[in-house]
Amino acid sequence: TLIPTFCFSSCYCKENLSRAQNAVRGSGRLNRSGLSLLVSPECLESTESGDVFVDCQDRRLTSIPKSQTWSREPKHFLLARNQIKVLRDGAFFGYESLTSIDLQQNQISLVEEGAFKGLTRLTTLLLQHNRLETLSEEALIPMPHLRYLRLYDNPWNCLCLMDSLIRTIQIPSNRNLGNHARCAEPIRLKGMKLKQVDPELLCKESDPTNETRGNQTDTTHPVKPSPIRTKPDATTSCHTYLFPEIWMDCSRKGLTEVPTGIPEDVVRIDLSHNSIRHLRARDFQSARSLRSLNLSNNNMEHIDTVSLSGLLHLRQLDLSDNSLHFVQYGVLEDLYFLSKLKLGGNPWVCNYSIHYMVYWLRLHQGVRYSGLLCHSPPEYTGESVEEYMHSYNRECPKDRQHSRTDQDQTDPELWNTAMEAQAELEEELEPSHLRAPQKYQIFRLS
Numbered sequence: 001t002l003i004p005t006f007c008f009s010s011c012y013c014k015e016n017l018s019r020a021q022n023a024v025r026g027s028g029r030l031n032r033s034g035l036s037l038l039v040s041p042e043c044l045e046s047t048e049s050g051d052v053f054v055d056c057q058d059r060r061l062t063s064i065p066k067s068q069t070w071s072r073e074p075k076h077f078l079l080a081r082n083q084i085k086v087l088r089d090g091a092f093f094g095y096e097s098l099t100s101i102d103l104q105q106n107q108i109s110l111v112e113e114g115a116f117k118g119l120t121r122l123t124t125l126l127l128q129h130n131r132l133e134t135l136s137e138e139a140l141i142p143m144p145h146l147r148y149l150r151l152y153d154n155p156w157n158c159l160c161l162m163d164s165l166i167r168t169i170q171i172p173s174n175r176n177l178g179n180h181a182r183c184a185e186p187i188r189l190k191g192m193k194l195k196q197v198d199p200e201l202l203c204k205e206s207d208p209t210n211e212t213r214g215n216q217t218d219t220t221h222p223v224k225p226s227p228i229r230t231k232p233d234a235t236t237s238c239h240t241y242l243f244p245e246i247w248m249d250c251s252r253k254g255l256t257e258v259p260t261g262i263p264e265d266v267v268r269i270d271l272s273h274n275s276i277r278h279l280r281a282r283d284f285q286s287a288r289s290l291r292s293l294n295l296s297n298n299n300m301e302h303i304d305t306v307s308l309s310g311l312l313h314l315r316q317l318d319l320s321d322n323s324l325h326f327v328q329y330g331v332l333e334d335l336y337f338l339s340k341l342k343l344g345g346n347p348w349v350c351n352y353s354i355h356y357m358v359y360w361l362r363l364h365q366g367v368r369y370s371g372l373l374c375h376s377p378p379e380y381t382g383e384s385v386e387e388y389m390h391s392y393n394r395e396c397p398k399d400r401q402h403s404r405t406d407q408d409q410t411d412p413e414l415w416n417t418a419m420e421a422q423a424e425l426e427e428e429l430e431p432s433h434l435r436a437p438q439k440y441q442i443f444r445l446s
Contacts, residue, residue, distance in 0.1 A: 043069075051099075056077070057080045057082070058081045061084060064087070073097040076099065076100045080106070085109060085110070087112060088112055090115075096118050096121065099122060100124035100242065101125050102241065120145070125150070128153050132151070133157040133184075148176050152180040152182070152235070154181065156181060156183050156185075158189045159186065159202060165194075169181075180235050183197065232259040238269075247266060248268070251270045252273045256275050257280070266287055268292040268293075277298070277300055277323075278304075280304050281307060284309075284310065284311055288313070295317075296319065296345075297322070299323050301322075301324065305331055315339045317342070318342040320345045325349040339366060343369060344372075346371070348373060348375050349374075350376070357385070
């Protein structure tokens with residue numbers, strides 16, 4: 001926006017100056033003369049628990065915005081899923097208050113040694129899912145309080161330039177620096193974790209005759225087969241976000257089963273749009289803090305009884321758009337605080353197998369659920385499962401009760417026999433409002 005330097009009248013000048021100031025005020029900060037110092041990207045500023053967050057994710061940024069852009073000094077800077085390729089010296093000048101930076105899922109291939117200069121309070125740096133081949137320990141020196149450094153899913157070239165970084169992350173006190181990062185080159189170290197590489201071997205001169213003949217003749221360091229992994233690892237297969245809450249995005253990753261190693265402090269995980277057909281026991285045994293679990297669009301056919309065992313804090317569960325016919329007895333028993341349950345898009349079969357789900361929902365009236373519609377048999381297709389249950393309780397149990405009463409009255413020899421005990425057991429399984437008045441009440445103590 002241009003402010004006119006020549007005005008035919010003072011009124012015209014003031015009017016246009018006001019308009020220009022209003023125009024730039026929404027996109028940047030004004031200096032004393034009223035001009036904008038810079039144009040702000042469309043990022044969001046927010047406050048969580050007293051900490052200022054700047055969310056610049058998915059903004060197609062190619063560089064770090066200037067620190068003067070924000071109204072307050074941020075503590076957490078979210079820059080994931082942009083198009084940043086290089087972190088230049090002084091890239092974070094003016095961001096001295098930062099304690100965390102999320103740069104995952106960019107295109108970063110170069111980090112200059114002074115890129116993080118001044119970040120003396122930084123504790124968390126996320127650089128996973130980028131294009132880094134090498135990184136010097138010098139880049140980490142300005143961050144003396146760094147405790148969490150994520151480097152995996154980068155094509156690390158484990159040669160001499162990586163010597164100092166590998167030695168640094170292998171110090172025992174740096175147990176959370178560089179976990180899961182692996183070498184992509186040279187071929188003799190491909191797939192090996194940086195934490196396990198012997199730094200003494202990195203700077204040794206290679207045999208030039210071997211170089212000319214190729215890696216196939218390297219007898220000193222034979223090629224090791226990649227280890228066979230029975231299940232994918234959550235940390236390397238999924239995108240992990242730490243702020244404002246710890247959550248994992250595992251959607252559309254081609255998973256055929258729930259990955260292992262879900263961190264205990266993850267509160268939300270998205271496993272939608274994969275090919276997970278079966279939830280097995282102990283799939284979520286380490287995810288004790290989960291509050292939201294999305295398993296939609298997986299063609300899931302079966303859920304083991306104890307698959308969700310231990311998820312005592314789970315509040316939201318999405319099972320929509322799968323191939324579930326019913327949920328077997330016991331699956332939902334640990335979900336004490338569940339408040340939202342999505343069930344639509346499943347071919348629910350309205351027979352006795354669906355009763356457990358209905359009775360559980362009746363006992364947990366605080367759960368808001370949707371999508372529980374009969375898909376088969378044909379006479380119930382399109383009806384809600386609740387309507388099916390009303391019709392079941394209205395017709396079938398009464399018939400069973402009547403026939404049993406007639407038999408008991410006409411055949412006194414069967415009284416006080418095993419058949420009578422079996423009848424009592426069947427009566428217990430009926431809904432309470434359909435039971436006949438009992439003369440005696442039985443209390444079981446075991």
